[in-house]
Amino acid sequence: MHTRAEIGYDSKIEGDIVHTRLDAAINWFRKYSMWPMPMGLACCAIELMAAGASRFDIARFGAEVMRFSPRQSDVMIVAGTVTYKMALAVRRIYDQMAEPKWVIAMGACASTGGMYRSYAVLQGVDRILPVDVYVAGCPPRPEALLDAFIKLQEKVSREPVQ
């Protein structure tokens, strides 16, 4: 039996023992159980709901448990237009999330302000949060969000555990 390199396991030789690195094991736990904080602010949130529903099914990546409490969530999905007034709340909720935490900027508005070039709109949520993955689209299709999730999982599996 040949498995992935990060968890080298051969039951014939090793029995019930798995050899791996601590980093790889912890990151493996983390990346298949990333509970999202759905920061739905505009129409992108509709696509986020579609990604969570049966047709696209974000549960395939272990992220189906949308937590509306920041204290129980790992990845904040900023889906929609971030106004300056809402930016205060977004930042506060992010601060309340427990480490380790990640951020996906979903759609043009969350990434850059999008078409809203105005005094009221924050020109990209990366002005206040460290964004890990940007998703293009207005709004992005659910597949694009799932792709962002896979990219984030790859990123998580590369991170050293402190």
Place this chain on the structure above:
Amino acid sequence: MTPLEFALQLKGRFPEAFSEPVEFRGECTLKLADAERIAEICGFARKDMGFDYLVDISSVDNYGDDPRFTIVYHLYTHAQRCHLRIKTDVAEQKAELPTVIDVWRTADWHEREIYDMMGIRFRGHPDLRRILMWEGYPYFPLRKDFPLAGKSSDVPEVAFTNTTPMMGGPFVTIAGGKDSIAREPRVRIPESDSISMTGRVERREDIKDAHGKAFGPGPIEKKP
């Protein structure tokens, strides 16, 4: 009763307060000379004339004129199914008038919005805070002398704003095309979006084919 009859009834009660009612396409507007009397007049309109619904309060910035601001009250009576509009002017130095929150409770948020966007204060309002912008924001963005891009501000430990870039990016309509279709963002090639750097705009040729007519995008500049 028609809107004009309501307007004349109101003017008959306060003859010196109003100018002549103006009727346009079945809608009637009364101009109140002294903004300080707005609460008293609205109270009469509600209690004695049956205008039980305040549809909206809006404000106009007549920038450069004096008085600078106009406040517009839209009244409606459900019993008679009739609208009435009352306008009144407020000078920039004063920028204050009485609240009508004791007449219609819905005036609460309307007046807060006007305070937030125009900086006009409503005397007697119980909770005159900003409603759309964050608390502590130093400007009034719907005034005519405020730029669309906004102004930079920074309230330490609270929030900040930056001036928004108005040029470049994939969503901005650009000048130069001969018609509105040629100026739209979708005629540009997304990956070559470098207007701010080169001044050149690349346009998609297939959009023109999609229309199949002469009104496609304007002259197409090719890269050398």
